[in-house]
Amino acid sequence: MRRLIFLGCMVILAACRQAPVLPTGVVADNAMVVSARVEASRIGVAIMKKGGNAFDAMVATEMALAVAYPFAGNLGGGGFMVYRKASGDIGGLDYREKAPLTAHADMYLDSLGNVIPDMSTVGATAVGVPGTVAGIIEVHQKYGSLPLNEILQPVIDLANKGVVVTEKQAKRLESYKERFIAVNGDSTKFAREFKAGDTIKYPELATTLTKIMDQGRDGFYKGEVAQKIAAFIQENGGFITEKDLEKYEAVWRYPVVFTYKDLKIISMSPPSSGGVTMNQIFKMMEPYDIGSFGHNSEKAIQLFTEAARRAYADRNYFLGDPDFVDIPLDVILTQEYLTQRMEGFSFDGATPSSDVSHGQVEVLESMETTHYSIVDAKGNAISATTTLNGGYGSKLYHPELGIFFNNEMDDFSAKPGVPNMFGLIGAEANSIAPEKRMLSSMTPTIVEKEGELWLVVGTPGGSTIITAVAQTILNSYEFNMSMQQAVNAPRFHHQWLPDVLMFEEEGFSGELKENLKTKGYQIMEGRSRIIGKVDAIKILPDGRLEGGADKRGDDTAVGY
């Protein structure tokens, strides 16, 4: 009888994988933006409604997030964008921060060679040369269709009118208050208490945005704003000069492209590790029929974890800024190499990370970035992830310019073998050098199915970004979930070191965890965190768009 029921379930499951799933998220006929704040999604959609394309909407959404979501949206940080035009042309933009000209490999070490606590994470010493403004201007010049003032004026209006504090934002501001004061003094704008429903106005940021609207990148990287940024960072002990700002350039980079069964996955190339690491994970899993194992089942978790463990070990060793290091992509992305990497894998037990490599570390801080996905009425798609690194970056806030500065320098490996704030251990490939870009995990991704645009997906989450994006794609493809279900589904994470399997609080039974423990998996105990905050769009079979706005945040899909 049991066998029969089991067989019945398997048949139903197999049938489910075939049948198109009904959408459960916001559905729109023409165009959509999914982002961390409703204000930003609305501004992006308004730009498309008045005739702008997805690239115009990106410029507006990115800047609107800097106003409405200063936790991660930014002018003082950087990011990556992957696009797919309706014609099928693809590309990627790297607007990642760079190390300043005076940076060097040992800059965060004391005279004994030990890492100086907080120096790469808090205050001016942590700040990398910002890339966001160069990124949006580059996008606008190459692919924009509306004049910059039509795109930026609504954002400037939002900054002047102010943004209403949400419940979640009020909590966050409260939890960061002491850190803001420690870095900026108690007269800082963010030293006061904010309640849900309060409105915060950003007139200083509106002025800076107006300069960018009028002068393009020179409004930020040259002249008065650049002088103010450099002087302020140096007064606070940091390293960025006017020359650093003037020299900054965003770089177009061809994405990493690979197939998984009948999907074509297009994701960010180095200096982000996202595309390469996800490529390795998917190709290590491909020989198995994970869809038949069941969503978040023991076997599915094991397969994914073992692939991720091996891929992250490679990530940490091989990957860095491709302008500075040779990355052996022609080897580490081949099926032969990846099949070999999985040779020791068995469903009977875990492969300890010490057998894959060495080291013992701890994941320290939670992490804050933001992702948005856009599709316009013509079918052009944008997937962009942008960050200050930690929540509000270095916490350093320029009161006159209205800008928080990143603490992205911590994404470098300050010392080989010593973990950064995401517990990631780096190697020589990611050591600090002047003008080098620090390795990232950001994974803005676009997926084609049978040659057509199918998913636009990405997330914040530091080192967990890659696994969260991969699981969202698997949820949609292998487990036939709607976009919203795929985004909301509980997630897990493994990154080689520390050798622990992390689970979100909801959705994983005690029995499942016990079984995994018996097989040799070390389960992360104690307070569980959320893993990623995915914002995604799916193109439904009838051509409409379904948004997946992560329930874990204030994220919102808006479309028309």
Ligand code: DON
């Ligand atoms: O580039 C990276 O990998 C990190 N700076 C991303 C930080 C992040 O995702 C924080 N988010 N929640």
